Amino acid sequence: MTRIGVVVFPGSNCDRDTLRGVELAGGEAVELWHEAGSLDGGAGVILPGGFAYGDYLRAGVIARFSPVMRAVAAFAAEGGLVLGICNGFQVLAEAGLVPGALLRNRGLRFLGRDVRIAPERLDTPFTRLIGARRPLRMPIAHGEGCYFADDATLDALERDGQVLFRYVRSDGGSTAETGDPANPNGSLRAIAGVMNDRGNVAGLMPHPERAGEAILGSDDGLPILRSFVEAAAQAERPDGRADLAAAAVR
């Protein structure tokens, strides 16, 4: 079974949900403490949601300098698959492993509610098993989720296919940039998730692991986790990473 590491920072609070989600998705979930110097043989790594190091200074910034993040950065540089969810996305952005920054929600309030998102691409390690299902309904729970990058970067992300998810209306229709309630935090271009240019590191603000089985009210998040586990299994095979990278980058 494919091993997927789930990093546990002091203040992570979605690590158990994520471990469970990985198992539902067919992977073997392994906890990785933030002081760990290695990824314990994981074929993929997930940075879960929460409030790593209390979100002091800026969300994600102190976690960025933890020992495990050195291992994550080295793994990513070798083409390893990394997914950051919510606070994990903030950590990846602070570490410069995905483009952009997450600002305070435009409405200033912490938001905990269901949103709808739609994938921009179905040919990535994070979206390959989503199929025709959309919009995807899953919760958000964050105070700093307003996606920001300068206009030139946003244009480049769209051109290069690095926008992974956008917030959409409940009927699946695209949303106005910042004022529409369907874009809960006012993210620029309604961006809910992005990838790096190599297509092996991604972050998103909504919580697929909290929508991983019907008893939670939605299992729309499961195909994202299943995509990740399947792609990680592929990456373990000889030349698997090279194939993934070739497929992911436009």
Next chain:
Amino acid sequence: MTDFRFAVNVLPKPGILDPQGRAVEGSLGHLGVSGVAGVRVGRRVELTVSADAETAARATVDHLAGELLSNPLIESFTVERIG
């Protein structure tokens, strides 16, 4: 070695959404204050650095300010010597 004390002032860059600044500005009317605009909310960090000379101490502070205390994508900083 001498102790040098600095303050690092971090502010959102011009044009970056600053909802806290906007909220503060929006509250001014409740105080009966008018004619105040351009409110920006940032962060101030004070720290002491032991070094042989102020230039070396300042280099350390600049490094910390750029790597940790601010996010250069969205924030700018200034460093001032306060002791």
